[in-house]
Amino acid sequence: MASVKKVVLAYSGGLDTSIIVKWLQENYQCEVVTFTADIGQGEEVEPARAKALAMGIKPENIYINDLREEFVRDFVFPMFRANTVYEGEYLLGTSIARPLIAKRLVEIANEAGADAISHGATGKGNDQVRFELGAYALKPGVKVIAPWREWTMGSRDSLMAYAEQHNIPVDFKKAGKKSPYSMDANLLHISYEGGILEEPWAEAEEDMWRWSVSPETAPDQATYIELTYKQGDPVALNGQSLSPAEMLTILNKLGGENGIGRLDLVENRYVGMKSRGCYETPGGTIMLKAHRAIESITLDREVAHLKDSLMPKYAEMIYNGYWWSPERQMLQTLIDHSQQYVNGVVRLKLYKGNVIVAGRQSDDSLFDTKIATFDEDGGAYNQKDAEGFIKLNALRMRIAANKGR
Missing domain, CATH: 3.40.50.620 (HUPs)
Known part of the structure; x- marks a missing residue:
């Protein structure tokens, strides 16, 4: 040695x-x-x-x-500003x-x-x-x-x-x-591996889950909550200011009570093998839905689309262990800059495993009712402008079609 x-x-x-x-x-x-x-x-x-x-x-x-506070404030919240999901499902x-x-x-x-x-x-x-x-x-x-x-x-x-x-x-x-499972827990989630989960065809046993009731036995009455966002982070629940760790703790409880946040996943490990794991992330599932909802009215279209295009790479960096890398820090600067106007309130309905957006509002909203309306808009939007827009965007396809391509 x-x-x-x-x-x-x-x-x-x-x-x-x-x-x-x-x-x-x-x-x-x-x-x-x-x-x-x-x-x-x-x-x-x-x-x-x-x-x-x-x-x-x-x-x-x-x-x-x-x-706990440092974990949520400096690691979980920055990650959720990017709407980070690994391989389409895992909240990391x-x-x-x-x-x-x-x-x-x-x-x-x-x-x-x-x-x-x-x-x-x-x-x-x-x-x-x-x-x-x-x-x-x-x-x-x-x-x-x-x-x-x-x-x-x-x-x-x-x-x-x-x-x-x-x-x-x-x-x-x-x-x-x-326990028959290898488990790892923190304020964001609890994971289960091993035991019967090593057989991908076997359904996870109901008594395995620790944090959530099954959607089938969740309350028949929906739970409504309101999350207030400031620069991309949830700062208040139903009007009550909460610290980052307090916020996630309460959201975990509310989500678990309503059967929210269960995931059964076969993922690709960085070391090369496939691995099957089950996860409970009730509070994180709520935060992801709410954050995307407030971004939907406060982010510019191209900014939102650019963020979405970069997110899989950002998720991969975190999954593979590159949190402290210069490329992750560079992306974080971009992501954080995009969040300066992500402020407002999201109303959510929690019901039998589902997180349903019931409303969103913001003083920084880019949603203009006068333009978006199907009623008379008083000239706020000239529909004739769309003709030239469409023809210019079709030009390359028309040229190619004329060449038989």
Whole structure:
């Protein structure tokens, strides 16, 4: 093993990262610093402190940070200004959390004087790429230790045997405590992989879903809400100002109660394989619909179309781990500039898995009723102008048709 004096580990306190702590101590003979992030995963993060102490981590080397507001404000909201969707469906709930974790890993490494960072992502997944691209972008000389690419353990049984051998206290050792799925949650979404989901033909079990009721059992009465937008971000719900994390938390609750935000997807991972996963993104699904609605009346046509044409590339950058790249930052500047007039209120109807736009209004609206009306417009629009417009746009096709093409 290469010489490492101190390493910062992204630590959840679960089976994998608890084993990694011991493995790092044993194989690298180094001091371990643990970092546990609260990004709204819905689980108590403080027990990670007791677990780290039990693993011999010094109290001053245990970092537990509440990053919920930063996560939504600086990562989720900027992404949603672009109406970002990967491969037509995925709202990138896992992907967008990784650059924040990478950023904090590097910050702690600098604070603690560590010369390496470590994570528990496997060698088959996207997260290893996202963590490490972010780390190298922010701290080019950092050493990254990815145990799943180094050790010989390849199954849950081998991990459990290692835990038993080294007296590692792991909650999952209790019978019946393990979910059949590999799950990852944050304030934007919860994901499910593994188990029966590895068979694309198998329908996800109803009791798998944690955040939402099924659309069939959602209330028969629709829920109406109003979202106020300022420069592309939702800032108030039903007239009440909310912080970014508060906004997403409440929208998750409202969406989940109405069966909104479920997704079953086979996606193309950056490492090359196809993977089937299920996702719940209730608040994000509401925000995407609302944002497109307010943009529909406040954005110039060509600006809106240009944004839509760039969005798949922007989504790909985030999915593949290039949040900290110059090209993503360049696109973000363009996207943010487009949002200066995206202000106003959207009224939505939430009903049995659906998010339905019921109204939108803005002082910055480009919708002109006098021009758009089917009634008399008082001369606001000269319909004869359309004749020359059509002929000029048809010119190239007429020339080609005359040539028999």
